[in-house]
Amino acid sequence: MTPQEIHETLKGKFGEAAVEAKLDALQPWIRIPPNKTRTIGAFLRDDPSLQFDFMMCLSGVDYNDGNLGVVYHLFSMIHKHKVVLRANCPKDNPHVQSVSEVWGTANWHEREAFDMFGIQFDEHPDLRRILCPDDYPGYPLRKDFKVPEFYNGMKVPY
Amino acid sequence: MGLLDYKFENSNVFITSLENLLNWARLSSLFQMQFGLACCAIEMMAASASNFDIMRFGVIPRATPRQTDVMIVAGTVTLKMASRIKRLYDQMAEPRYVISMGSCSNCGGPYWEHGYHVLKGVDRVIPVDVYVPGCPPRPEALLEGIMKLQEKVRKESLAKKKQTA
Amino acid sequence: MLTEFGKILIFFILGAVFVAGGLIASWILRPNRPYPEKLRPYECGEEPVGNAWVRFNVRFYVIALIFLIFDVEVVFLFPWALVYRELGLFAFLEMAVFLLILIVGFAYVWVKGDLDWDKPKPVIPQVNRPIQSIDQPVVKSEPVTS
Amino acid sequence: MIESKVLPTDYVTEPGRIRTSTGKTLKTDEMIINMGPQHPSTHGVLRLEIVVDGEIVVDVIPHIGYLHRCFEKHAEHMTNYQQVIPYADRMDYLTSMNNDWAYSLAVERLLKLEVPPRVEYIRVIMAELQRIASHLIAVGTFGIDMGAFTPFLWCFRDRERILDLFEMTCGARLLYNYIWVGGVSHDLPARFVEKAKDFCRYFKPNIVELNNLLTFNEIFIKRTADVGVLPKDVAINYACSGPMLRGSGVNWDLRRDDPYSIYNKFEWEVQVGKGEMGKVGDVWDRYIVKVREMEQSVKIVEQALASIPEGNVQAAIPKRIRPEHGEAYVRTESARGELGFYIISDGSTSPYRVKARSPAFVNLSVLPEIARGCMIADLVAIVGSTDIVLGEVDR
Numbered sequence: 006m007t008p009q010e011i012h013e014t015l016k017g018k019f020g021e022a023a024v025e026a027k028l029d030a031l032q033p034w035i036r037i038p039p040n041k042t043r044t045i046g047a048f049l050r051d052d053p054s055l056q057f058d059f060m061m062c063l064s065g066v067d068y069n070d071g072n073l074g075v076v077y078h079l080f081s082m083i084h085k086h087k088v089v090l091r092a093n094c095p096k097d098n099p100h101v102q103s104v105s106e107v108w109g110t111a112n113w114h115e116r117e118a119f120d121m122f123g124i125q126f127d128e129h130p131d132l133r134r135i136l137c138p139d140d141y142p143g144y145p146l147r148k149d150f151k152v153p154e155f156y157n158g159m160k161v162p163y
Numbered sequence: 164m165g166l167l168d169y170k171f172e173n174s175n176v177f178i179t180s181l182e183n184l185l186n187w188a189r190l191s192s193l194f195q196m197q198f199g200l201a202c203c204a205i206e207m208m209a210a211s212a213s214n215f216d217i218m219r220f221g222v223i224p225r226a227t228p229r230q231t232d233v234m235i236v237a238g239t240v241t242l243k244m245a246s247r248i249k250r251l252y253d254q255m256a257e258p259r260y261v262i263s264m265g266s267c268s269n270c271g272g273p274y275w276e277h278g279y280h281v282l283k284g285v286d287r288v289i290p291v292d293v294y295v296p297g298c299p300p301r302p303e304a305l306l307e308g309i310m311k312l313q314e315k316v317r318k319e320s321l322a323k324k325k326q327t328a
Numbered sequence: 329m330l331t332e333f334g335k336i337l338i339f340f341i342l343g344a345v346f347v348a349g350g351l352i353a354s355w356i357l358r359p360n361r362p363y364p365e366k367l368r369p370y371e372c373g374e375e376p377v378g379n380a381w382v383r384f385n386v387r388f389y390v391i392a393l394i395f396l397i398f399d400v401e402v403v404f405l406f407p408w409a410l411v412y413r414e415l416g417l418f419a420f421l422e423m424a425v426f427l428l429i430l431i432v433g434f435a436y437v438w439v440k441g442d443l444d445w446d447k448p449k450p451v452i453p454q455v456n457r458p459i460q461s462i463d464q465p466v467v468k469s470e471p472v473t474s
Numbered sequence: 475m476i477e478s479k480v481l482p483t484d485y486v487t488e489p490g491r492i493r494t495s496t497g498k499t500l501k502t503d504e505m506i507i508n509m510g511p512q513h514p515s516t517h518g519v520l521r522l523e524i525v526v527d528g529e530i531v532v533d534v535i536p537h538i539g540y541l542h543r544c545f546e547k548h549a550e551h552m553t554n555y556q557q558v559i560p561y562a563d564r565m566d567y568l569t570s571m572n573n574d575w576a577y578s579l580a581v582e583r584l585l586k587l588e589v590p591p592r593v594e595y596i597r598v599i600m601a602e603l604q605r606i607a608s609h610l611i612a613v614g615t616f617g618i619d620m621g622a623f624t625p626f627l628w629c630f631r632d633r634e635r636i637l638d639l640f641e642m643t644c645g646a647r648l649l650y651n652y653i654w655v656g657g658v659s660h661d662l663p664a665r666f667v668e669k670a671k672d673f674c675r676y677f678k679p680n681i682v683e684l685n686n687l688l689t690f691n692e693i694f695i696k697r698t699a700d701v702g703v704l705p706k707d708v709a710i711n712y713a714c715s716g717p718m719l720r721g722s723g724v725n726w727d728l729r730r731d732d733p734y735s736i737y738n739k740f741e742w743e744v745q746v747g748k749g750e751m752g753k754v755g756d757v758w759d760r761y762i763v764k765v766r767e768m769e770q771s772v773k774i775v776e777q778a779l780a781s782i783p784e785g786n787v788q789a790a791i792p793k794r795i796r797p798e799h800g801e802a803y804v805r806t807e808s809a810r811g812e813l814g815f816y817i818i819s820d821g822s823t824s825p826y827r828v829k830a831r832s833p834a835f836v837n838l839s840v841l842p843e844i845a846r847g848c849m850i851a852d853l854v855a856i857v858g859s860t861d862i863v864l865g866e867v868d869r
Contacts, residue, residue: 031584031800051457058457058710062803064816064829078803078816078831082710082726089803109455110713113839121546131496136539136868137280138243145279146546152279156242163275163283198512200519201541201865202567202648205611209637209647212630226514227370241868244519244540247373247511253365273560277551280542299567299648372510374521378492382505385528446529448852452703453843455711 034089065118121146190316197224200238203265210302239267518864549828566866571604572808574653580815584797592785608809619858656791699752702856716811721747721760728807
């Protein structure tokens with residue numbers, strides 16, 4: 006199914022406002038509300054005509070205009086079609102619903118997005134930092150991140 | 164028979180000094196701690212494989228720090244790993260040596276500028292004896308590093324170290 | 329004049345001296361610089377978790393007891409084997425009865441299951457998904473095997 | 475069978491009960507063992523916090539991040555798209571050719587750029603040789619995990635031949651910076667094709683020799699069959715890819731099913747685990763898929779060497795690449811699985827955001843699922859078969 010049809014089915018299911026899309030881009034994407042990602046994800050995975058059972062990639066992005074984004078790249082092993090979803094959330098209170106019940110791989114991807122950007126994933130089984138140490142100051146991949154001068158007594162900058 | 168009357172052409176095992184004997188024993192059996200961090204670990208594995216055989220120098224990988232003499236820090240030392248390396252170094256038995264292999268552990272390597280999680284050089288955490296340059300250094304460079312360490316061990320003295328000013 | 333037991337005594341003394349000498353010599357010669365971090369238990373570079381005084385599973389003690397019984401049995405066999413030729417058939421029957429009793433004990437232990445050790449019990453994961461699977465119709469993945 | 479718990483569970487004897495890092499308190503006779511950052515069989519600095527009941531693994535909590543080298547932060551600070559390639563090299567240091575190719579492909583997709591045909595052939599040859607070298611390390615170290623030291627020496631002896639080929643073309647043994655955006659850094663040296671053919675002829679009988687030595691060895695089979703079974707739908711739900719997915723019987727290979735470059739010009743088959751020695755998806759299946767993939771890669775290299783065209787090796791690209799505003803996610807089949815790069819460009823010469831979807835990171839996330847209830851020695855086999863490289867897991 007082309008992204009256009011996927012967008013239609015989503016609009017039919019979740020209503021017009023919830024799902025707006027930019028279809029002329031190199032890889033068209035669909036914006037979804039951050040507090041409904043799990044319901045939309047479960048629908049995308051279990052709907053017989055869509056069956057997005059393979060989550061290729063979940064990446065956090067800092068759009069540097071006051072909000073953070075989570076980009077989902079989904080793929081269906083059966084129908085062999087792809088879709089890109091985006092969920093934006095404000096930078097000061099970034100909350101996105103976790104999709105780790107729908108796709109098992111989202112567990113670690115979300116922990117990494119939390120570790121790098123500080124995006125809180127609600128209902129995530131164990132949201133801990135995955136790459137940086139637990140007591141590392143700040144979220145490194147944010148655009149306004151300042152490298153700490155010292156960490157545990159070790160000088161960080163060269 | 165006058166055995167001690169300048170009968171030997173050159174010094175041999177009978178009239179060597181205790182220091183030479185001990186140093187020779189130590190430098191020809193430097194047990195290496197078996198752990199690699201990053202790309203340099205692959206070159207260290209290639210060095211211990213059949214083509215560059217590091218075991219000719221008596222460097223045998225041992226799993227626990229209790230039975231090792233030399234710790235080859237092969238790869239990037241990150242801040243999370245630095246405390247572990249310090250602990251591993253502490254748990255090694257004296258006399259112990261450290262070879263810092265690769266520019267990542269020498270000075271942070273390609274991650275020196277933006278590496279917010281990279282320790283810029285392992286010598287900020289543990290004392291290093293030999294630095295092996297390269298990214299990753301060739302197995303021959305690691306072998307030369309080990310030979311440099313062996314020369315250093317050969318010159319060690321058992322007498323009390325003179326307190327440098 | 330040295331009796332047989334005198335030789336054994338010298339043997340023990342030499343053994344003790346040899347071992348103690350080795351230990352004391354190395355204790356005198358080797359460098360000894362202990363400090364707290366070095367004496368901490370080694371746990372792959374991590375902070376040691378929990379204490380080592382963990383209560384072991386019961387099967388280790390049961391196996392030790394079983395070993396004790398059959399070890400003592402073997403100890404009785406050795407002198408018997410030495411003098412077996414002089415004693416003839418009587419010794420053979422005597423020992424057969426003794427072994428038979430122990431074999432009954434062994435069978436009891438075997439049947440009760442104290443000898444079979446820890447078997448892995450792999451738990452094959454499953455996905456809770458109404459419809460799925462790539463090219464066959466809806467097929468649940470294999471049931472959990474023991 | 476002796477029940478492992480003699481006392482009722484809530485009867486607590488010791489004062490302080492130990493808690494795992496995820497907050498679960500242990501039953502009285504369970505212990506936490508750290509297969510920590512420094513461990514011979516964790517293939518790098520991976521820490522596995524294992525909750526153990528006697529010999530049986532009750533739960534595994536992987537801790538990664540000990541080799542987090544801030545690849546994505548570096549990619550954002552580079553002033554030119556080409557400068558990110560040496561960092562992409564060091565991400566998965568066993569398959570640097572595939573990493574460079576994946577990154578260059580993503581940038582070329584953003585630029586909507588076509589590379590000359592000779593470059594496509596060179597890239598396929600280099601990537602397949604790199605896949606053989608990476609699988610040789612995976613098989614060699616897996617042999618050591620199982621206690622067999624000879625396969626390690628044989629595999630590294632063959633791998634040195636491949637490294638000589640790479641050294642001839644790019645001067646480096648391990649991290650090449652050879653595949654650039656828009657082509658390759660420079661053309662193949664004069665006698666490369668002939669030497670590569672020699673290698674293919676030399677390498678084929680070695681795989682048979684390796685099989686006789688390790689693959690059908692009775693002890694090896696007993697250690698790896700029916701261990702760490704990963705069913706098909708769990709593999710898909712956890713987005714495993716590469717030999718991990720194919721070992722579970724899913725006939726899926728990006729080179730054929732999501733085609734990029736010129737793989738459709740060569741005929742080769744995708745190797746799938748069929749459960750010959752035990753259940754489908756066990757450790758032996760993942761191992762045998764890697765070994766058979768090496769044979770297929772040799773076949774591809776031979777066909778590519780036979781029909782490599784002449785031509786220049788650099789597409790006409792400006793010195794400072796400036797793709798227009800947009801984003802692209804491109805995925806390729808690296809030795810460990812689906813390696814994808816999601817690049818957002820804001821029109822300037824340095825990338826705005828580069829997210830590397832690394833296969834080892836995803837394959838490792840399924841480890842707690844498949845390692846529950848196995849013995850500690852089996853856990854070593856399972857970690858060895860997932861074939862993780864920590865540079866790629868931690869990025």
